[in-house]
Amino acid sequence: xxxxxxxxxxxxxxxxxxxxxxxxxxxxxxxxQPYGIIxxxxxxxxxxxxxxxxxxxxxxxxxxxxxxxxxxxxxxQDGLRQVQVKPKIGFTFAQAMxxxxxxxxxxxxxxxxxxxxxxxxxxxxxxxxxxVLSTLHTNSAPESITRLLDMGMDPFNFADAVLAILAQRLxxxxxxxxxxxxxxxxxxxxxxxxxxxxxxxxEKVRKPYAHDMVLYKPAGCDACNYTGYRxxxxxxxxxxxxxxxKRLIQRKASMDDIREQAITKxxxxxxxQDGIEKVLQGYTDILQVRKVCIK
Numbered sequence: 001x002x003x004x005x006x007x008x009x010x011x012x013x014x015x016x017x018x019x020x021x022x023x024x025x026x027x028x029x030x031x032x033q034p035y036g037i038i039x040x041x042x043x044x045x046x047x048x049x050x051x052x053x054x055x056x057x058x059x060x061x062x063x064x065x066x067x068x069x070x071x072x073x074x075x076x077q078d079g080l081r082q083v084q085v086k087p088k089i090g091f092t093f094a095q096a097m098x099x100x101x102x103x104x105x106x107x108x109x110x111x112x113x114x115x116x117x118x119x120x121x122x123x124x125x126x127x128x129x130x131x132v133l134s135t136l137h138t139n140s141a142p143e144s145i146t147r148l149l150d151m152g153m154d155p156f157n158f159a160d161a162v163l164a165i166l167a168q169r170l171x172x173x174x175x176x177x178x179x180x181x182x183x184x185x186x187x188x189x190x191x192x193x194x195x196x197x198x199x200x201x202x203e204k205v206r207k208p209y210a211h212d213m214v215l216y217k218p219a220g221c222d223a224c225n226y227t228g229y230r231x232x233x234x235x236x237x238x239x240x241x242x243x244x245x246k247r248l249i250q251r252k253a254s255m256d257d258i259r260e261q262a263i264t265k266x267x268x269x270x271x272x273q274d275g276i277e278k279v280l281q282g283y284t285d286i287l288q289v290r291k292v293c294i295k
Contacts, residue, residue: 006074011053018233018283020274022267026238027166031055031133034106036163036241037126039113041136041144046292047170047234048135049074052109055133056080059107067103069096070111085111094118101125110134116152123153126161140271140295141165141239142259149252159241159249167237169271169292171284175224179216179282189213192286196276204269207280216282233283235275235293242266270295 015024030038038055040048053075056066060079068082071093076082085091093110094117100108101121113119113134126132138144144165149155184192189209193201207213218228239245239262248258262268269277275289 011057011075011077012050014054014058017047017051017054018278019236020269020277023236023238023269023274026240027055027164028058030163030240031059031131033131033163035126035129035131037122037132037134037161038163039134039136039144039165040168041138041141041165042168043137043139045170046168047232048168049111051166051168051234052133052135053077056107056109059131064106065104066107066109067100067105068109068111069093069100070109092118094121097121097125101128101130105130107131107133112136119148119151119153123157123161127157132161139167140259141167141237141268142255142262145239145249145258146255149249155250155252159246162241162246162249164241165239167239167271168234169275170232171235171275171278171288171292172229173231173233173284174216174218174282175221175228175230177223177230178219178221178228180219181214182217183211184213184215188215192276192279195286196273200263200273204273205277205280214282215279215285217285229288233278235271235278235289237268237271237274239268240266 019027040051042048057077060066060077066080068080069085071085073082073084083096085093085096097110110122113122113136122132122134136144138147148158186209220226220228224230244265245261248261271293272289272295275293278284279286279289
């Protein structure tokens with residue numbers, strides 16, 4: 001038997017889900033826009049719904065009408081108008097979105113965009129003055145763009161609509177009560193730099209190897225049931241819909257070109273890079289980062 005326990009109550013505040021300072025600022029800048037579309041992508045159980053509800057909680061004010069279509073409704077918030085889809089009776093995500101558009105919403109969140117019809121309605125809605133938030137099951141932010149274009153989206157409409165695509169994973173965090181300091185070897189440091197990328201590490205992290213350098217490893221105590229880990233946090237990859245990125249989408253550029261634009265020119269931090277930064281900050285260890293992401 002698999003038992004899924006969902007924590008009831010208020011959604012997590014956006015500053016408590018593990019965003020780096022830069023990603024936090026960029027994400028706030030897009031969720032406060034009057035219209036456009038924002039995707040959060042990742043595998044099942046990577047915290048996508050939690051992040052979306054945290055975003056809705058941030059913009060949930062008395063003068064803003066917010067509708068959500070979910071399957072199922074996992075988190076409830078006062079002030080939101082939430083409905084659960086039921087495909088067996090024909091009430092799909094696409095049908096829910098058509099209904100929403102007749103109700104003059106400011107913002108709506110759709111549990112998942114898994115087909116061409118739902119995605120097309122979402123993009124059209126974002127171009128007609130609505131802020132649309134949704135999830136996708138893709139591995140990375142650049143992959144999401146090529147996936148949506150392969151799904152048959154009009155590249156010009158999609159380029160106009162997209163505000164940002166956030167890829168995320170959840171990593172286990174070291175127990176605060178028993179995590180143990182240690183001095184990493186030169187080889188361990190070199191491995192971290194290699195996995196991060198030598199050039200990007202020199203530009204973004206700028207943390208040279210030193211004899212007083214400290215990392216942390218799990219130990220085990222009563223509080224964490226002797227596992228060494230307690231709690232989880234998000235690692236993120238936020239692709240912004242910059243003007244240059246929109247031009248690449250319009251041209252149906254390859255994923256490699258989109259990825260290069262996002263990382264080199266727009267300054268995107270990849271999932272693994274964000275995870276390594278959290279290792280250097282003492283929140284987790286590299287083993288947990290490697291478990292949840294490849295690049």
